[in-house]
Amino acid sequence: xxxxxxxxxxxxxxxxxxxxxxxxxxxxxxxxxxxxxxxxxxxxxxxxxxxxxxxxxxxxxxxxxxxxxxxxxxxxxxxxxxxxxxxxxxxxxxxxxxxxxxxxxxxxxxxxxxxxxxxxxxxxxxxxxxxxxxxxxxxxxxxxxxxxxxxxxxxxxxxxxxxxxxxxxxxxxxxxxxxxxxxxxxxxxxxxxxxxxxxxxxxxxxxxxxxxxxxxxxxxxxxxxxxxxxxxxxxxxxxxxxxxxxxxxxxxxxxxxxxxxxxxxxxxxxxxxxxxxxxxxxxxxxxxxxxxxxxxxxxxxxxxxxxxxxxxxxxxxxxxxxxxxxxxxxxxxxxxxxxxxxxxxxxxxxxxxxxxxxxxxxxxxxxxxxxxxxxxxxxxxxxxxxxxxxxxxxxxxxxxxxxxxxxxx
Numbered sequence: 001x002x003x004x005x006x007x008x009x010x011x012x013x014x015x016x017x018x019x020x021x022x023x024x025x026x027x028x029x030x031x032x033x034x035x036x037x038x039x040x041x042x043x044x045x046x047x048x049x050x051x052x053x054x055x056x057x058x059x060x061x062x063x064x065x066x067x068x069x070x071x072x073x074x075x076x077x078x079x080x081x082x083x084x085x086x087x088x089x090x091x092x093x094x095x096x097x098x099x100x101x102x103x104x105x106x107x108x109x110x111x112x113x114x115x116x117x118x119x120x121x122x123x124x125x126x127x128x129x130x131x132x133x134x135x136x137x138x139x140x141x142x143x144x145x146x147x148x149x150x151x152x153x154x155x156x157x158x159x160x161x162x163x164x165x166x167x168x169x170x171x172x173x174x175x176x177x178x179x180x181x182x183x184x185x186x187x188x189x190x191x192x193x194x195x196x197x198x199x200x201x202x203x204x205x206x207x208x209x210x211x212x213x214x215x216x217x218x219x220x221x222x223x224x225x226x227x228x229x230x231x232x233x234x235x236x237x238x239x240x241x242x243x244x245x246x247x248x249x250x251x252x253x254x255x256x257x258x259x260x261x262x263x264x265x266x267x268x269x270x271x272x273x274x275x276x277x278x279x280x281x282x283x284x285x286x287x288x289x290x291x292x293x294x295x296x297x298x299x300x301x302x303x304x305x306x307x308x309x310x311x312x313x314x315x316x317x318x319x320x321x322x323x324x325x326x327x328x329x330x331x332x333x334x335x336x337x338x339x340x341x342x343x344x345x346x347x348x349x350x351x352x353x354x355x356x357x358x359x360x361x362x363x364x365x366x367x368x369x370x371x372x373x374x375x376x377x378x379x380x381x382x383x384x385x386x387x388x389x390x391x392x393x394x395x396x397x398x399x400x401x402x403x404x405x406x407x408x409x
Contacts, residue, residue, distance in 0.1 A: 003406055005057035006379070007032040007046050012069045012387040013371040014356045024348035025387045033068065035377035035406035043373055061408075063381055066400060069351065069390070070369050071140025071378030072332040073358030075174075076268050076289050076319035080127045080161045081148045083114025085324045089297075098298055098326065099222050099250070108148070108182035111324055115148040115158070123161045124168070130322065130330055131169055135409065137331040138380035138399040141358070141368055142171060143319070145216060147178030152202050155179055159211035170404040172378075174362045176244065177206050180217035180224045180232050195228045199235040207239040213362075214265060218246040219255040226258050233262045242363060248272040249294075260284035266317060266361040269294065271302045278305065282312040287361040289317040290345075290353065292338035293327035306343055316345065317361045318353035333396035340391045347391040377406040 011028040018026030032049055034042040034057060042049075053060045088101050088110075101107050115123065127144075134142060144162035149155040155177065162175040179198045187194040206212050215236035217229040223246070224232075233243045243262050247255025249269035256277030259267040267273070267281060268289035281288065288309050294300070309316050318335050321327040329335065336350040345353070359369025368376050381401040384390060390397055402409045 002034040002036050002041055002057040004059040004061070004408075005032060005034040005053050006061045006063055006068070006381075007049070007053050008065060009033065009063035009381070010065065010067045011043070011371055012067060012351065013043070014070055014352060015370045015372050024346075025351065027387075033371060033379070035403070038377055038405035038407075040371065040373050040375050040377050043371060067382045067384050067387055068371065069380050069382065069387060070355040070371055071380050071402065071404065072138045072354045073141045073362065073369060074134060074139050074319050074322070074332055074354075075143045075266065075317055075358040075361040076291060076321050077142055077144055078147065078321070078323035079130055079142065079144045080123055080146070080158045081111050081115050081324055082118035082123060082126060083111050083324065085110055088325060092298070102182075102222050105185070107325055109185060111148050112150055112182065112184065116151070116154050120157050120161060123158065124164055127161055127165060128168055131165055131171060133330040134332075135169065135171060135402065136398065137333060137396060138382075138402055139332055140172060140378040140380070140402065140404050141174070141362065141364070143174045143176055143362055145176045145178040146212075147181030147216070150179065150182065150184040152205060155202060156206065156209070156211065159206065163211060170407065170409060172368070172404075174213045174364070175211060176214045176216045177203070177212035177241075178216040178218070179203070180229065182218070182223060191224075191228070195224070195231060199232060203232075203235050203239060203241075207241060212241060214242045214244055216244045216246065219253055219258065220246065220249055221251055221253070226253055226255065229255075229258060233258075237262060244268065244361070248274075248277070256281055256286075260286050265363055268319075271295070271300060271304050273305055273308075275305075275308055278308045278312050278314055281314050286314070287317045287357060288314050289319055289361055290339060290343060291319060291321040291327065292335055292342050293329040294321045296338055296342060297328070298326050303343060306345065315357045315360060316349060316353050317357040318350060319358065331396040333390050333393070336391040337394055337396065347388040350391050351387055377403055379403040
């Protein structure tokens with residue numbers, strides 16, 4: 001017998017084989033879906049079940065015509081940190097720019113100071129609290145970056161906390177080493193020396209301890225140049241670590257083209273991406289990760305080039321960018337709404353960005369992000385009229401149930 005069967009449900013499978021021009025969600029109405037050993041074992045219309053539900057599964061749930069989607073995937077977060085930067089929010093409302101706050105020792109470095117001072121146990125406690133809210137919103141997989149330590153030992157500490165979340169919570173974690181997040185204060189005026197230390201000391205140790213699934217860098221005028229990021233990516237590639245990039249958020253630095261040259265998993269933010277870089281991303285298979293929470297919070301006015309991403313068929317992912325300075329948001333359905341209202345994505349584009357495309361950005365597209373046989377039984381059930389409604393509510397929608405690897409929360 002199957003472990004669990006959910007029936008009397010409508011499915012937005014997000015599966016390419018089921019998507020049509022009239023149905024961008026790959027829907028199955030009046031459906032059933034079954035799990036065995038943590039994976040989807042059967043999916044189809046309820047009338048096609050080979051026997052009565054009670055004769056097929058040990059546990060049967062009748063879902064009252066609710067909608068089910070793949071568990072949501074949050075493929076860009078800075079979840080592990082200590083400290084509070086709500087004062088910066090007030091300063092920006094008074095007219096001080098994010099760049100000016102950073103130059104004055106605020107911004108990322110303010111969080112670095114608080115995070116360095118916090119114990120690993122404290123950081124884990126804080127991260128669990130935040131991740132629980134993500135779980136309550138239907139998220140089943142998250143990417144967790146380091147980048148608030150900026151010393152070898154502190155970066156190791158953050159990555160260990162990211163890995164530990166899987167031991168404490170029903171959630172899947174992809175960890176990313178973001179040592180090139182900001183220049184630590186002790187390296188003031190010696191940025192080249194810091195990049196060298198990152199390449200020669202931090203990266204090899206992190207790779208040896210297998211604490212990172214990918215490597216990221218903040219390529220921007222207030223962070224690291226394209227030349228510096230290229231050096232970092234070359235070192236990461238030699239260690240067989242895939243890369244991703246914070247690119248073209250505040251200016252056009254050709255970060256998307258750089259990302260594509262390394263076949264990066266994703267280029268994130270990308271408000272100022274140029275057409276040449278977008279074409280290169282299309283060829284390389286690099287995801288454009290849109291982060292509407294940060295766009296909203298810092299009151300950015302330059303929209304990402306959505307039409308160019310569509311023109312060149314660059315998949316657009318979505319994520320919370322959860323962080324203390326520019327995107328204090330934990331709920332993915334809130335992000336779906338922001339993406340539609342601020343960036344004019346369609347509800348279907350938004351949901352793909354939070355499921356199937358998010359899986360690609362984490363190099364997990366063969367395991368998660370779709371409701372298909374053989375995929376992990378990560379499912380969110382929603383009391384909505386259709387999958388489009390997940391992008392409708394300001395403040396997000398709460399699932400009625402969430403399943404992770406076949407187990408209901």
